[in-house]
Every structure is written in C-alpha cells, then in structure tokens.
Amino acid sequence: MRNPIPLVLATCLGLSGPAVANDGFGGLSSTGLTFGQTDAIAMVEEDLFIGLDAVRVDYLFRNITGSDITGEIIFPLPPIHVGGLMLSDWNLPDDLLGENLVGFTATVDGAPVRVSVDRQAVIEPPWEERGPASAAYDAPGxxxxxxxxxxxxxxxxxxxxxxxxxxxxxxxxxxxxxxEGLAEFYPSAENPDEIYPAWSIVLRYHWTQTFPAGADLRISHSYDHLPPGGIFVWQDPPKDDYLRQIADRYCVDASTSRGIARRLAGGSSGDGYFTGMAWNIDYVLRTANSWAGPIGRFRLTLDKGSERNIISLCATGIEKTGPTTFVIDKRDFVPDRDLQILIVSPLEN
Incomplete structure (x- = not known):
C-alpha cells in the first residue's frame, strides 16, 4: 500500500537549495504581545479570537505598583525565509512591499496608537538546532x-x-x-543568475507604552491571519507514523478521526485514504507568562470558518457556541503550552 505524505505543515524555511513547489503553502504563526519579564504589570483579562482570516485580542492590564511603568510593547512575526518564498506558495498578500504585511492595528483605551515596524535579517539555524516554538519569535540565528x-x-x-x-x-x-552564507548561487547555461537568498526577515510591530500607577489599561490589536496549510490526506484510524504524529500534535481522538473521514468522504482515493484541505494554526500563548502572575480571566473564541470544517486541538473546557464557533473560558490561567490548531476542510469548500 502506498504511503502518502500529507502536506499540512509545508513551509520552506531553512531550505539549502532549489526545490520543486508542492501542494502545501507556507504561512505565519502568531504570538501575543511581549513587554519583557515584569512583576509590575498584571494581565487581568485576555479575550482572544482566532479565525481563518483574522486574529483579534483584547487585553486588560493593571499596573500593580505605585509608580508609572514605561516600556516597549512588541508584537513579533516569526521569521519569513526570503528564498523560501521563491520555492513554494505562501499564504501572504500579493504585495509584499508594504510595510504592514498583516494589516496590524492597535488601540489603547479605545484610541488608535501609532505602531512602528522594524525589520531584522537573520540566518536561521537548522531545524534540529532550534529551540522551543516560542523561542523562535526572538529573532533566532x-x-x-x-x-x-x-x-x-x-x-x-x-x-x-x-x-x-x-x-x-x-x-x-x-x-x-x-x-558568508548570505545567498546561494546556482549558475547554469539556461539561467546564469539563479540566486536564492538564505536569510529570513523578522518583522516586529511595536510602540512605547506607559502604564499609569495603580491603574487599568485596555489594549486591543487585530491583524490578518495568514496560517500555513495545503492538501491534507487522512486515514481512519491513522496508521501511518506521520498521521499518528498529526493526531498526537492536534489531539485528534477517535471520534474526530471518524468525523474527518466522513467529512472528506468525497475525496476518497478508494484505498482507505481521504483527501481534503487543512490549515495549521500556531499561536504562542506562553508569552503571557512574562507578565506578573497568571491571566486573571482568559477567553478564547475559535471560528472554524464553515460548518463543514472539522477543528481539533489539545485543550480542555471547549464549548460549542455557534455553528462555527467554540469558546474556552479559564480563570487564573498559566499557559504551559502553545496553541496548535488543525482545521480540515472538504475539497469542495
């Protein structure tokens, strides 16, 4: 029996030479706001919405000291491999020259703030030398x-x-x-100028923020969601090692596995495999641990986009609140893992 490889995690970061395009498309993970480790500012509330096309977050922060605290609020994007963009499709805007790649906007107590964008170029280390997922947001390499x-x-x-x-x-x-390892050159008679940049660009959205002594401050931000994904192949139950890894990563239980197979039945290959599309959504929650204490109230709303889509993630306390929406509500929440969300869609969607 053939052993298909689902291209649901396809990115081209760290490629070392020319490669053919595939049926997956790269995209961007997301993270929360960072401020540096602080014992002075508490995150009283975080109301997070994650959909296929947009992410919105409302925070309520409280300065628990008797002094004003000023620092830099930062929202970083993961590194974008410039050469990788040449080798595979990416879920990015058609115009890559704009400064604000994801349409990031922010407000403080309801008033818009001017957000700066800086760019850093890095040569990323090989995959096997990289640290945990959340560490990748601090300009690795x-x-x-x-x-x-x-x-x-x-x-x-x-x-x-x-x-x-x-x-x-x-x-x-x-x-x-x-x-110096900045680029790779592959001259040939047909193309004497075949060049692949080896660096990645890290974009950071940031602004200087003062938290008044003993006061609350509400900060909100939103941006276009551009997750990776591609053609998705499934079997029920998952027997191939790669499919079992996907099941473990996204906590695909037996009921969800059967649901994916039923939903993708129109894409059956007739040999026990089912084909559809999938998005792989990563959101770094552990940046919240840099603020003082736990998150007083954490509310996560997930929108899977279509009633025909299947969603799976490792989380407890999930409640269905609408045809496509799910909510997780927690008190005194200390994130010990980041969100990894799988959304599977039939090909006809």
Missing amino acids: RDVTADLQRLGVPLTVEPTVAVAALKAMPSATRARIAA
Whole structure:
C-alpha cells in the first residue's frame, strides 16, 4: 500500500537549495504581545479570537505598583525565509512591499496608537538546532541586518527585489556573499543568475507604552491571519507514523478521526485514504507568562470558518457556541503550552 505524505505543515524555511513547489503553502504563526519579564504589570483579562482570516485580542492590564511603568510593547512575526518564498506558495498578500504585511492595528483605551515596524535579517539555524516554538519569535540565528545594509540589499520579504540587488553585485562580491552564507548561487547555461537568498526577515510591530500607577489599561490589536496549510490526506484510524504524529500534535481522538473521514468522504482515493484541505494554526500563548502572575480571566473564541470544517486541538473546557464557533473560558490561567490548531476542510469548500 502506498504511503502518502500529507502536506499540512509545508513551509520552506531553512531550505539549502532549489526545490520543486508542492501542494502545501507556507504561512505565519502568531504570538501575543511581549513587554519583557515584569512583576509590575498584571494581565487581568485576555479575550482572544482566532479565525481563518483574522486574529483579534483584547487585553486588560493593571499596573500593580505605585509608580508609572514605561516600556516597549512588541508584537513579533516569526521569521519569513526570503528564498523560501521563491520555492513554494505562501499564504501572504500579493504585495509584499508594504510595510504592514498583516494589516496590524492597535488601540489603547479605545484610541488608535501609532505602531512602528522594524525589520531584522537573520540566518536561521537548522531545524534540529532550534529551540522551543516560542523561542523562535526572538529573532533566532545570526543577525545579518548590517551585512545586507552594507551591501545595499533592502530588508524586504519580496524575493524579486532581493534577487535583483544580488544580481547587480560584481562577481567578487557574489563570491564573498556565498562564502558568508548570505545567498546561494546556482549558475547554469539556461539561467546564469539563479540566486536564492538564505536569510529570513523578522518583522516586529511595536510602540512605547506607559502604564499609569495603580491603574487599568485596555489594549486591543487585530491583524490578518495568514496560517500555513495545503492538501491534507487522512486515514481512519491513522496508521501511518506521520498521521499518528498529526493526531498526537492536534489531539485528534477517535471520534474526530471518524468525523474527518466522513467529512472528506468525497475525496476518497478508494484505498482507505481521504483527501481534503487543512490549515495549521500556531499561536504562542506562553508569552503571557512574562507578565506578573497568571491571566486573571482568559477567553478564547475559535471560528472554524464553515460548518463543514472539522477543528481539533489539545485543550480542555471547549464549548460549542455557534455553528462555527467554540469558546474556552479559564480563570487564573498559566499557559504551559502553545496553541496548535488543525482545521480540515472538504475539497469542495
């Protein structure tokens, strides 16, 4: 029997050379706001909404000290591999030249705030050398921002712009760039200028915020959700090692497994496998542990997008509140793991 590989986690980060495109598309994980470790500011409430197209978060913070506290509020995106964008489809906007890639907006006590965006270029370490998922949001790897700026290469995620800058370099500079691991060159008779940038771009949205002494402050932000996904293959029960790994990662129990098979029945290959589409949503919750104490009240609303979609994640206390929505409500919540959500859709959707 053949052993299909579901392309539900397809990204092209860390690729070391040319590769063919596949049926998966890359995308972006998400994280909460960071402020640095503090014992002065408590997260009283977090109301988080995650849908296929949007993420919205409302926070209520409280300064539990007698002094004003000022610092930088940061919302980081995970690294975006510029060369990887050339090798596979990505769930990103058509225009990659815009400053605000995900349409991020924020308000403080209902009033819009001016959010700055900075960019850092990094050479990420191999997958096997990377730390836990939440650590990946702190610009992992070697910082090559100054190197690219010295060479006149724009800090953009648009690969055509980066490649054009590299093509304009003299051959001696290209050789030095290759030796430093900044890019890979694959000249051939057909394409003497085949170039793959090796760096990733980290975008950070941030602003300076003062938390008044002893007072509450409500901060809200929203942005376009651009998760990865692709063609999804399932069997019930999952017997292949890779499918069992998916079941473990997203806590796909026997009932959910049967539900996925029934929902994808129209995509049956006739040999026990079922084909559909899937999105893989990661949201880093453990950044909340950098604030003082537990989250007083945590409310998560999930929207699977369509009544025909199947959702699965590792969580307790999930209540269905509508045709496509589910809610988790917790008190004095200390996140000990990040959210990993699987949404499966029939091909006809």
